[in-house]
Amino acid sequence: MLVPIEWLKEYIDVKADINEFCEKMIMSGSNLETVEHFGEDIENVVVGKIVAIEKHPDADKLLVTQIDIGEDEFLQIVTGADNIFEGAYVPVVLHGGKLPGDKTIKRGRLRGVESNGMLCSAGELGFADKVVPVAHKDGIWILDQEYPLGKDIVEVLGLKNAVVDFEITPNRPDCLSMIGMAREAAATFGGTLSYPETECEKETGKAKDFIDIEIRRPDLCKRYVGRIVTDVKIEQSPWWLQKRLIYAGMRPINNIVDITNYVMLEYGQPIHAFDIRDIADQKIIVDTAQEGELFTTLDGTERKLNQNMLLIKDGKRGVAIAGVMGGLNSEIKSDTKTILVEAANFDGNSVRSTSKKLALRTEASSRFEKGIDPNLCETAADRVCKLIEILGAGTVVKGAVDAYPEVYEAEPVNVRVDRVNAVLGIELSGKEMEEILESLEMKVLRVGNNMKVTPPTIRQDLEEEIDFIEEVARIYGYDKMPVTLPKGNLEAIKSRERTLIDLSRETLTAMGANEVQTYSFVSPKGVDYIGIAEDSWERNFVRLINPLGEENSVMRTILTPNMMEVLGRNFSRNISRVRAFEIGNTFFKSLDEEELLPEERQSMVAACYGEGESFYTLKGMLEELFAKLGIDETSYIPESEYGVYHPGKCARILSKGIELGIMGEIHPDVAEKYGIGTKSYCCELAFDQVMKQANIERFYKPLPKYPAITRDIALSVKEAVTVAEMENVIKEIGGKLLESVVLFDVYRGKQVLPGMKSVAFSLTYRASDRTLTDEEVVKVHQKVLGALKEQLNAVLREM
Structure with missing residues (x-):
């Protein structure tokens, strides 16, 4: 979530510098990725007015312009831009001026004609291609009004701004908005949150005379609010609005589209605007698509839908894929006069499934997937209408058509003061905890050491007592908590x-x-x-x-x-x-x-x-x-x-x-x-x-008290007989008196017959309760030799 600090200060007066702001926001649980500073690497760029344009004498694609920068003489600049015109106000880089990327501009000659600077595009002033306004995407940046000539462009346009990129975790969709981050800042720094104006001053007619809304799948669409605006004028947005969108990572398109995007970034509620001429029978029906139904989205791509995908329909056809993208058949056009402003709440799982199957991910779908408060719909729609009124982009029709089958309300949760302190290892009073929770716009009813806490409906992640304990912890400050070793009664052992x-x-x-x-x-x-x-x-x-x-x-x-x-x-x-x-x-x-x-x-x-x-x-x-x-x-x-x-x-x-x-x-x-x-x-x-x-248990065995008797034998045996077979016979016949059998030689050579081999073992005999006599050992040993000869035809060789 890109948060321009200048925009954030509209809702909360943060007096801390950018470093302190970032540090404290991190400590209160708002992790950030980067901080980017705009406008600081621009020098000697001023406002200029094009007073004359002539063709270059030796180049068909170059133009020679005369620029008024408020000085006695005009500045001659050669450019290849084809979107300029006499009377246009443009950014002008003077000799020695600097642009982002360590670019320094110097006077010179182009095809023999002197050029004393450069006319700037939005991209050359440091704006990424993806956010450059549509009107200035190709060519020189034509300023939207007459600014004082020769004034520093950074100062005139307010280009200096710090933009903080916050990492928003999936459980905090409320923070995917400027107001959401302002709410966090207010709780962190102790300020008062100021909400935007939403009430229009001049409204005419009745919205229900223009549109009728029916929700046929309330399980997939919790709420649908529609507002009407007439006498719409499609034009460029004012610079203040464009600038905020640009710094927040969105491209300005036209005033109506910009307003809907602005409110989405402001409240976190996606908005869509339809040309009401294209809404058949003045009806909006929220229902699933037909299996195999074809639908062309705003990007001009025809997509095949299935019966599980939620579709916004009029009286005859689909006009938008719910929560994902609008249809090409009802987009805002240059001659649009009346629009339907949609602010709806769609099921996150349904939007995620549709977006994934269509391989179509948008700013709207990414927000719906994480879950949005249905109570935002009316406020967001009202805010769109207020901005349209402020910009003079149309006339707002009174009231809204609001389909809201089941009103969503947050459930209160019991939170114990003693439990909070026990989990966090701190000593906070119930009053202090109440103040922390109320700073996050929660309603707290405290009776002794128990609190009944009702979270705002935007905080759908707060469901159990431990969730509120975490809220107390992060606002109180993780850095203030005592450091202790973990306690437990479990023994750390290997499996x-x-x-x-x-x-x-x-x-x-x-x-x-x-x-x-x-x-x-x-x-x-x-x-x-x-x-x-x-x-x-x-x-x-x-x-x-x-x-x-x-x-x-x-x-x-x-x-x-x-x-x-x-x-x-x-x-x-x-x-x-x-x-x-x-x-x-x-x-x-x-x-x-x-x-x-x-x-x-x-x-x-x-x-x-x-x-x-x-x-x-x-x-x-x-x-x-x-x-x-x-x-x-x-x-x-x-x-x-x-x-x-x-x-x-x-x-x-x-x-x-x-x-x-x-x-x-x-x-x-x-x-x-x-x-x-x-x-x-x-x-x-x-x-x-x-x-x-495996058996790795080991038991103590005392050293033998009685001596061992060793007998070495060399046996002549056929090549096919394995050592393992011979060892098995020896161990079986040797019984308890045989302590070990060790192979120490296998010989093949002149002293043994062809097809035969000599295998030599060392046999150790020992009794655990007495000294063995030679007769006892000879008796067992002879049985071993006899069994070897009988079973394997192994004959004793002379050593």
């Missing part, structure tokens, strides 16, 4: 999930892996690049409705493609060795058609490449991670059908029969697609399942 994630991160980082974070929005081609089958669950994507591009059009179901991009990017930058991991969310489209939200799961991916890295180094990292998380009895089952990994170097990871993930060496074809020119290794875990299996 189990967060604890497990942090422990995993610490463990992987301690093993030399770097944590990475990648985007959740990915390309659906990622699963193609890693060789995922067409019917795989990894393709159950959640697709974005409005993606920025194909490369981020779906939400990821798997982290591996992202990690492969990380490895590829590092390899392309000559990073010789990488260990990386990511713990993040994956998303799956719900299989239940009635469930709109996707399923969200935690996943973990780890990968590596470079010197010293192999399938077993990655497996070792996983085993260390599982140990830290208290997950035992893990097994690795060979997998040859998963396209991401090398068929002979891939394994699924299980714990107690539940699959935790998959790991392996990246398939050469996949590595090539990502530009990785070396062997790389990766694993992806269903981290939700990992966390379910």
Whole structure:
């Protein structure tokens, strides 16, 4: 909301300088974006009168003018503007004059003709193109009246002004108006708010003789006020009105349109004016459109409506899209003589839906969307008529046609003085609170320590006691409140999930892996690049409705493609060795058609490449991670059908029969697609399942009192037999006396037969209640060897 300070002072006498004003308004809850100062960078620009115009002797598009600036001699200036005429009053930049943007104008020659300055357009004086008046949009700025010649243009036109851009939150639509901000300033600085004049002095006839209004959808239109003005004269607005619109960010068009925009900015109530000649049967009907109905708006665009869009109709057709934009068929024209002034209140949700579906957002729709007080309609319509009377732009017809099915009144709320002080941590009396609330135009009935507070109907955000406590706080001053630490009896602890994630991160980082974070929005081609089958669950994507591009059009179901991009990017930058991991969310489209939200799961991916890295180094990292998380009895089952990994170097990871993930060496074809020119290794875990299996509770176990007995064995076994199978047999037969099994060697060479390998384990036996005898150990050990031979045909080798 752009607030010109000069305009604001019409309603409240603020004596503070601009810095103090901004600081105090911020402290009372009105946040601001910027403060812009106009007119301060304009120097040596004066009022001039064009007394003669001749064609340039050597240029068809240039004119040579003689300018009277109140001195003995006329000033000769060459210009290319084609909208000037003799007798026009214009802004003239003299030699050495300065314009916004650090522009300095000096005398010179144009095509051989001396030019002693420059005639100015509105844009050259610092006004943005979007707010330059329509009458001066192209060409030199022709002043609207005869000003003293040679006078400083900044002083004559009052161009010096500070404009504050306030950030208005959606819950405060009342502040989307000059009076709303003046009300805030009055409460902040303690002044008295002066409201604009709305009562006309000369009125004739009766409004009901000109128009009839019917609301057929009172649920979508709470109120519709219509006033009539006759003998309308369409012309430019006076400079004072144009200036206020310009500084508030709106382009002046003509007096009637400018007045409606002025009142919208003043009160926050959108206004629309119809040429009453175009209102068939002298009727206004507020109803929804027909499905597929075509309607041409003021911008000349034909729009297709549906049956849920509210339409302002006359006796035969639509004339405006309610709360959004008027129709081209009833716009104000240069020969318009009688107008209908509309001030209506439309349902915010309906306006928002219509505006969104038509892709048509206007100043009016943005205000209706946030909610407007229906009691503003009559006042705003009266203010439009008063301004028309002040400007002599027409004759106001007496009275209004007011369709108001259900009058809106604010409900009183009980506010406890003790509760206010308890929440804010201050000690204010009931009288002080009453004064603060009344400064915001609330009605307060105080009985002892209880107040019955009725907010003005413009404050639709005040519904509960806590809302009024906030009002007391911001006007009293947040800077005056004592600083205290928050109180509570809740213990700040990590959740189990967060604890497990942090422990995993610490463990992987301690093993030399770097944590990475990648985007959740990915390309659906990622699963193609890693060789995922067409019917795989990894393709159950959640697709974005409005993606920025194909490369981020779906939400990821798997982290591996992202990690492969990380490895590829590092390899392309000559990073010789990488260990990386990511713990993040994956998303799956719900299989239940009635469930709109996707399923969200935690996943973990780890990968590596470079010197010293192999399938077993990655497996070792996983085993260390599982140990830290208290997950035992893990097994690795060979997998040859998963396209991401090398068929002979891939394994699924299980714990107690539940699959935790998959790991392996990246398939050469996949590595090539990502530009990785070396062997790389990766694993992806269903981290939700990992966390379910985790057990990080630790119990004290005393050191063993009795010695252990160790037996090393080397077994000759067929190549197809896995180490895991051998370990499972040893642990099953070893029973309670077997404390640990450690693999320490796998040998293939001349001393073993072809197709065979030698696998060496170290077995540790110990009893918790006694010293084991050699006979006890030999008995168990022989059973282990016998079971290995019987089940796996593993034969003991000579060490």
